Amino acid sequence: MMHTRVVNRAGSGAVALETTLLLHGVPRDQGPALASLLASIVREEGASPALVGVLAGTPIVGMTDDELGALFDAPAVAKANTSNLGVLMHRARHAATTVSTTMELAAAAGVRVFATGGLGGVHEGYGTNLDISADLAAFTRFPVAVVTSGVKSILDVVSTREALETLGVPVVGFRTDRFPAFYLRESPAGVDARFDTVPELAGFVASELARTGRGVVVANPIPREAEIALHDWDLWLTKARETASAPGRDATPAILGALHTLSGGRTLHANIELVKDNARLAARLAAAMPR
Ligand code: PSU
Ligand code: MN
Numbered sequence: 001m002m003h004t005r006v007v008n009r010a011g012s013g014a015v016a017l018e019t020t021l022l023l024h025g026v027p028r029d030q031g032p033a034l035a036s037l038l039a040s041i042v043r044e045e046g047a048s049p050a051l052v053g054v055l056a057g058t059p060i061v062g063m064t065d066d067e068l069g070a071l072f073d074a075p076a077v078a079k080a081n082t083s084n085l086g087v088l089m090h091r092a093r094h095a096a097t098t099v100s101t102t103m104e105l106a107a108a109a110g111v112r113v114f115a116t117g118g119l120g121g122v123h124e125g126y127g128t129n130l131d132i133s134a135d136l137a138a139f140t141r142f143p144v145a146v147v148t149s150g151v152k153s154i155l156d157v158v159s160t161r162e163a164l165e166t167l168g169v170p171v172v173g174f175r176t177d178r179f180p181a182f183y184l185r186e187s188p189a190g191v192d193a194r195f196d197t198v199p200e201l202a203g204f205v206a207s208e209l210a211r212t213g214r215g216v217v218v219a220n221p222i223p224r225e226a227e228i229a230l231h232d233w234d235l236w237l238t239k240a241r242e243t244a245s246a247p248g249r250d251a252t253p254a255i256l257g258a259l260h261t262l263s264g265g266r267t268l269h270a271n272i273e274l275v276k277d278n279a280r281l282a283a284r285l286a287a288a289m290p291r
Contacts, residue, residue, distance in 0.1 A: 008109040009062025011048035013289070015282045016061065016106035016114035016144070019053035019068070019096035021275065023077050024253040025117065026268060027260070034272060035068055038115070038279045045283035050111055052102045054080060057092035061109035071096065079249050081134035082141075099146060100138035103215060107142040112209055112289060114146045115282035117275045118182040119217070120252060121151040121160030131251065132163065139169040139215035145205045147218045147282040149274040150180035150187065154237065154255050157181045161189035164217065170208060171217040174201060174281060180221035183228040183270050191219055198281075202288035220281050226273035228266065236263045 010016075017038055022031040039049040050062040053071055060067060071077050071094055080088050080095035082104055088095045097105060099116050106114050120133025139146075151160045161179050164171055171179065173191035181187040195201040201218065208216050236259055244258035245251070260268040 004059065004104065004108040006059040006061050006105050006108045009060070010050040010109050010111050011062075013047040013286045014050040014062070014109075014111045014113070015042045015047050015279065015286045016102055016111045017042075017049055017051045017279070018099065018102040018114070018116055019051065019063075019071060020079050020098045021117055022068075023071060023096040024079055025256055026271065027257075028072070030268075032068070032072060034275070036065075038275065041276055041279045042115075042283040045280055045287060047113075047283035047286040050106070050109070052097045052105050054085070054088060054093070054095035054097065056094060057089045059085075059089065059105045059108075061105050061111060070094070079253070081249070082138060083134060099135040099148075100133070103138045103142040103144045103146065106144050112144060112206070113282050113286040114144050115275070115278040116146060116148050117271055117278065118150060118152040119146070119148050119160075121155045121157070122163055123251065124156045131248075136160070136163055136167060136169070139164070139217065140167050142215055143209040143213050145209065145216045145218050145285065147174075147220055147278045147285065149182050149222050149278060150219050151182065152252070152256075153181040153183050153233065154240075154252070154259075157187040158189050161187070169215065169217060171219060172201070172204070174218060174220045176219065176221050178221075180219050182274065183222060183233055183267060184230065185221040185224065185227050198284045198288050202285055203290065205285065206290045218281070218285070220278055222270060222274040223277050226270045228263075228270050232263070232266070236267065
């Protein structure tokens with residue numbers, strides 16, 4: 001039973017957007033501009049953007065520019081997944097929402113479509129501890145379609161795909177048969193089904209959300225012209241793993257940050273291009289969804 005009360009400013013045909021990507025995924029000074037860019041892309045496609053975050057303990061679906069500004073002005077903004085969201089609300093803290101909590105709050109507001117960059121997942125087990133993102137389990141609980149460029153290539157992509165299968169999460173590809181890996185268009189893993197048109201995708205997503213009350217992964221590969229070459233990627237990832245390591249919730253932001261520096265901004269450019277493309281597809285999906 002769900003009782004999360006949210007300030008709900010979502011319009012019809014809303015597309016949820018997350019705040020962790022903006023506050024912890026790109027350099028701080030680029031977050032506000034990226035937020036307005038994503039919002040304008042969503043509007044261009046005839047849908048309405050709903051930025052999700054937590055302001056002084058209050059979850060908001062459809063943050064205003066001022067509310068987002070307050071998050072950017074705050075000295076430290078926690079990263080909320082489904083495990084710590086309740087405590088952050090209870091303590092009246094600011095928080096940025098990840099995929100799992102953006103899904104949770106979007107579902108509470110009746111928003112069915114959400115655009116992100118890449119899902120969290122199963123981290124590489126290179127001699128360290130088990131680390132599996134709360135993003136995966138969120139799909140078993142919240143009826144939201146998440147448009148994503150697959151899972152971040154910093155993860156064990158094939159194991160993450162297997163974990164989604166174990167959890168019974170439908171993974172569909174938009175114009176692809178392969179499960180994408182964020183900076184890379186393809187991975188060795190596949191999808192459950194391929195959809196080539198937005199109306200067909202919208203028809204499936206609407207009926208699947210209603211049928212199961214659970215989420216759907218809509219995998220949308222990074223645009224070809226923004227893809228990172230495999231050779232560069234391997235080199236940067238090896239170096240990033242040597243320089244950046246952080247425990248728990250800090251792991252993903254630390255390694256993304258290191259990659260952006262090591263690659264001279266090329267991974268950041270790719271990240272922004274894939275998020276823009278996901279916002280565009282999510283908006284087209286939301287606009288085409290039957291009620
Ligand atoms: N997509 C991006 N950049 C990001 C994220 C997604 O392009 O920073 C965030 C999402 O909020 C996702 C989180 O939920 O990374 C995963 O964090 P973790 O591995 O700690 O679960
Ligand atoms: Mn983790």
